[in-house]
Amino acid sequence: xxxxxxxxxxxxxxxxxxxxxxxxxxxxxxxxxxxxxxxxxxxxxxxxxxxxxxxxxxxxxxxxxxxxxxxxxxxxxxxxxxxxxxxxxxxxxxxxxxxxxxxxxxxxxxxxxxxxxxxxxxxxxxxxxxxxxxxxxxxxxxxxxxxxxxxxxxxxxxxxxxxxxxxxxxxxxxxxxxxxxxxxxxxxxxxxxxxxxxxxxxxxxxxxxxxxxxxxxxxxxxxxxxxxxxxxxxxxxxxxxxxxxxxxxxxxxxxxxxxxxxxxxxxxxxxxxxxxxxxxxxxxxxxxxxxxxxxxxxxxxxxxxxxxxxxxxxxxxxxxxxxxxxxxxxxxxxxxxxxxxxxxxxxxxxxxxxxxxxxxxxxxxxxxxxxxxxxxxxxxxxxxxxxxxxxxxxxxxxxxxxxxxxxxxxxxxxxxxxxxxxxxxxxxxxxxxxxxxxxxxxxxxxxxxxxxxxxxxxxxxxxxxxxxxxxxxxxxxxxxxxxxxxxxxxxxxxxxxxxxxxxxxxxxxxxxxxxxxxxxxxxxxxxxxxxxxxxxxxxxxxxxxxxxxxxxxxxxxxxxxxxxxxxxxxxxxxxxxxxxxxxxxxxxxxxxxxxxxxxxxxxxxxxxxxxxxxxxxxxxxxxxxxxxxxxxxxxxxxxxxxxxxxxxxxxxxxxxxxxxxxxxxxxxxxxxxxxxxx
Numbered sequence: 001x002x003x004x005x006x007x008x009x010x011x012x013x014x015x016x017x018x019x020x021x022x023x024x025x026x027x028x029x030x031x032x033x034x035x036x037x038x039x040x041x042x043x044x045x046x047x048x049x050x051x052x053x054x055x056x057x058x059x060x061x062x063x064x065x066x067x068x069x070x071x072x073x074x075x076x077x078x079x080x081x082x083x084x085x086x087x088x089x090x091x092x093x094x095x096x097x098x099x100x101x102x103x104x105x106x107x108x109x110x111x112x113x114x115x116x117x118x119x120x121x122x123x124x125x126x127x128x129x130x131x132x133x134x135x136x137x138x139x140x141x142x143x144x145x146x147x148x149x150x151x152x153x154x155x156x157x158x159x160x161x162x163x164x165x166x167x168x169x170x171x172x173x174x175x176x177x178x179x180x181x182x183x184x185x186x187x188x189x190x191x192x193x194x195x196x197x198x199x200x201x202x203x204x205x206x207x208x209x210x211x212x213x214x215x216x217x218x219x220x221x222x223x224x225x226x227x228x229x230x231x232x233x234x235x236x237x238x239x240x241x242x243x244x245x246x247x248x249x250x251x252x253x254x255x256x257x258x259x260x261x262x263x264x265x266x267x268x269x270x271x272x273x274x275x276x277x278x279x280x281x282x283x284x285x286x287x288x289x290x291x292x293x294x295x296x297x298x299x300x301x302x303x304x305x306x307x308x309x310x311x312x313x314x315x316x317x318x319x320x321x322x323x324x325x326x327x328x329x330x331x332x333x334x335x336x337x338x339x340x341x342x343x344x345x346x347x348x349x350x351x352x353x354x355x356x357x358x359x360x361x362x363x364x365x366x367x368x369x370x371x372x373x374x375x376x377x378x379x380x381x382x383x384x385x386x387x388x389x390x391x392x393x394x395x396x397x398x399x400x401x402x403x404x405x406x407x408x409x410x411x412x413x414x415x416x417x418x419x420x421x422x423x424x425x426x427x428x429x430x431x432x433x434x435x436x437x438x439x440x441x442x443x444x445x446x447x448x449x450x451x452x453x454x455x456x457x458x459x460x461x462x463x464x465x466x467x468x469x470x471x472x473x474x475x476x477x478x479x480x481x482x483x484x485x486x487x488x489x490x491x492x493x494x495x496x497x498x499x500x501x502x503x504x505x506x507x508x509x510x511x512x513x514x515x516x517x518x519x520x521x522x523x524x525x526x527x528x529x530x531x532x533x534x535x536x537x538x539x540x541x542x543x544x545x546x547x548x549x550x551x552x553x554x555x556x557x558x559x560x561x562x563x564x565x566x567x568x569x570x571x572x573x574x575x576x577x578x579x580x581x582x583x584x585x586x587x588x589x590x591x592x593x594x595x596x597x598x599x600x601x602x603x604x605x606x607x608x609x610x611x612x613x614x615x616x617x618x619x620x621x622x623x624x625x626x627x628x629x630x631x632x633x634x635x636x637x638x639x640x641x642x643x644x645x646x647x648x649x650x651x652x653x654x655x656x657x658x659x660x661x662x663x664x665x666x667x668x669x670x671x672x673x674x675x676x677x678x
Contacts, residue, residue, distance in 0.1 A: 562660075583635075
């Protein structure tokens with residue numbers, strides 16, 4: 001990288017020196033060839049880039065190449081006027097090729113090339129660059145607002161928003177630079193015309209007055225050199241001007257320009273066939289070249305027919321495949337399809353190698369463990385887990401299993417039958433022989449060991465579990481994680497009916513007069529999502545009844561319920577009445593509180609992206625050291641902003657525990673181990 005920067009600086013200095021230092025004809029030939037080759041590289045690069053920003057160095061490159069051509073023009077003029085019209089083989093060959101023995105016709109053709117370069121290509125590219133720069137700058141505020149809206153709505157992350165803003169800024173800078181760089185190309189075309197006139201007039205003056213040549217000889221020699229010099233410089237300029245026009249007119253695409261043109265121009269066979277027929281009909285007009293028209297028309301017709309045949313064959317293959325699939329579906333189609341609409345709340349699918357674990361006839365106890373999971377979830381969380389559907393799936397690997405929630409896969413792992421899973425609790429120095437793996441429920445490093453190694457591992461203090469325990473533990477953690485999705489309105493109604501048997505007055509007063517089953521379901525789902533047990537339904541419903549007449553905001557009601565369940569929360573997180581927590585700086589809490597916006601449908605948080613980023617970095621700085629020590633971090637905030645701090649903290653580490661002061665019993669001794677600052 002360093003040598004590249006030095007090389008570029010040396011090249012620019014050498015280009016400037018061309019204006020001063022005279023060159024020999026051989027060196028000029030070499031540099032003219034370099035100029036032509038460099039212009040070809042720039043043109044082909046512009047063709048194969050997918051979007052303009054991939055060639056962001058183009059504006060600066062335009063300036064350098066323009067300066068390079070000007071230096072070559074000065075050097076060639078010096079040789080033409082000072083060396084009797086001899087300026088090297090490249091200029092002589094270009095001039096001879098165009099003039100071809102007729103000076104007048106050759107000079108006219110040369111002037112046409114220069115005028116075409118100046119008026120058509122250069123002026124057009126300049127105008128396109130100017131319009132593109134203006135439109136890009138006008139659209140910049142709207143693009144920035146769209147990016148902010150996507151980020152605020154959660155469609156993109158802060159990092160993605162930063163990348164998009166940077167791209168918008170780079171586009172504006174690029175098109176602005178291209179608008180300015182186009183003026184270099186325009187000036188270069190004008191200077192080329194002036195240099196042509198100077199070479200012609202100056203050559204005649206030098207040849208007649210100083211070279212003792214007759215007028216016809218002067219015109220022949222210096223016109224040939226002038227035309228050759230102009231072509232040697234104008235052809236690269238034409239290529240670079242074309243590259244500039246292609247770059248600024250190119251839209252962002254997944255493929256290069258050549259692929260897009262081929263695909264889009266020849267995608268309609270009917271258009272090609274009609275064009276070919278029209279061209280063939282034109283061959284009947286007297287005076288037109290019939291043979292050429294017939295050949296061109298036949299080529300278009302052949303292309304159109306070939307493309308149509310290929311499309312027809314492809315459509316036929318697709319149709320045949322769809323028909324085969326449809327017939328197969330009809331064969332397998334059951335008489336009553338309504339049963340297919342039923343989606344199981346939770347499923348456990350497994351390969352045929354795990355079937356013995358689920359078959360009680362073969363000694364498997366997986367089904368009994370699933371029953372125990374439902375019982376344990378009810379005791380610990382107050383969550384009634386729906387019936388878990390166990391089924392084998394031949395599409396899975398023999399020892400693989402998949403856990404699905406409402407038909408969607410949420411977890412997958414693979415076990416090794418006849419092996420045991422051994423996990424080092426962290427205080428055992430000696431290692432045992434086994435196959436390295438990862439414990440699926442918690443992601444801990446583990447090993448598959450044989451039955452013969454089980455006793456040794458247990459003696460060493462290593463935790464050893466069987467296959468059924470591995471699967472059931474994984475299933476248990478999945479149920480805890482997605483329990484809020486399993487708590488539907490029907491399940492809530494069943495719980496309410498159960499509470500009504502012992503507390504009829506409570507239910508009649510609160511449900512549905514003050515709160516609907518749907519809103520109660522949302523409150524319970526919020527609690528389960530953060531791991532708060534909902535066994536004490538009487539306290540939950542009583543709290544909602546106390547506050548539902550004041551607010552219908554589900555998040556606010558959830559917060560009041562959490563405060564009513566503070567004893568449950570305290571026992572869950574601080575069983576020994578000691579709490580090591582991370583607090584928030586008052587400035588941070590004030591920023592979050594000021595960003596809360598209330599609407600008719602609820603509340604949301606609106607904070608500047610920079611402030612959000614600083615808060616995220618502050619939380620990450622405090623949480624990571626605790627996680628490395630194996631300590632579950634707990635953030636402590638004021639009640640009003642707890643829910644918003646939770647949403648922010650989950651972006652750093654999903655599942656971060658966030659509590660407010662009113663959710664902790666007064667008997668708990670709080671100790672701050674860190675403070676989130678910005």
